[in-house]
Amino acid sequence: DLLERPLTRKQIETFEREGLLVLEGVLDDDEIQEALSGFHDSLLKAGVLVNTDRGLSISPLSASKISHLGGGIGGIVDIFYEGWKLKVQEHPRVVGAIAQLYEATYATNKGIWQHPYGNFTPACLTNYIDRAGYRLGNGIINSVGINQRTGQPLQFGLFAHVDCHPPDRWAAFSRPSSRACQRIPMPGGYTRQICRKYHRRWRPIQSFVSLSDALEEGQGGFEAARGFHREFGNDQGTWGP
Secondary structure, three states: OOOOOOOOHHHHHHHHHHOOOOOOOOOOHHHHHHHHHHHHHHHHHHOOEEEEOOEEEEOOOHHHHHHHHOOOOOOEEOOOOOHHHHHHHOOHHHHHHHHHHHHHOOOOOOHHHOOOOOOOOHHHOOOOOOOEEOOOOHHHHHHHOEEOOOOEEOOOOOOOOOOOOOOEOOHHHOOOOEEEEEEEEEOOOEEEEEEEEEOOOOOOOOOOOOOOOOOOOOOOOOOOOOOHHHOOOOOOOEOOO
8 A cells, every 4th residue: 555645635626626736744844954055966977076175067078968968958957866866756655646647537437537557556666767857047048159060059949859758659559669859940959869769568547746846037937737648539539628
C-alpha cells in the first residue's frame, strides 16, 4: 500500500476535470534546499556552473556545455540518476500523489480513462526517470546570444508537443521505437527541429517537482490546456471529439 496519500478528494476531482493539478508543499524547505544543493553540484561537475569569489556563476562555456547536456534543447539537462534527484522522485508524497491520480483514473479503465492494457496496481508503478529542467535569467540568455553550434538561443521553451499521445495513440506501442523529425522556421530567424516520437512506453500521467517558484513574467514556467484530455480519445484511440 502507499506510504502517504497527500491528495484530498477535491484535488483528485480537479485533476479529473482539468487534467492538471498543482500540489503545493510536496517537499518541505529543508528537502528543497538539499535538492537544490545537489542540482548545483551536478552542474558544477558538468562544467555548467563555476565557483567564483562572488559564489556560483555560469561558466563562460555554458552555451556549449548546456547544449551538450540537453541534446541541443534549451531548458533541460541530461541529469538522470544523481542521488538528490532520485530522492525527490522516490519521495513518498510524490509517489503517493501520482499513484492516487492513477487510482482514480486509468486504474479504473472506464470512460475517458479506458485503455487496452488491462488492470494494474497504482501502488506498484515503474518510476520513469526523465531529464532535469532549469531556467536561466534573461540577462544571461541575452549576453550569450545564439548558440553557434545549434544556431538557436541558449534558452527557449520546449514547445507544444504530444510526447505520449501521437495521433494514433495506441499504435505507438505496437511498433518499434522510432523518431521522425523535421526543421521548421521560428521567430528570430532560426529553425527548430520538431520530432514526432513513437516510444514503446505508456505514461499518460506525467509530473515534475519544481524546486523554485516561477510565477512572474520572464521567469519561465509551465503552460497547459485545461481539460484538453477530454477533447481526444475514443474507442479507436484517435484524436478529436
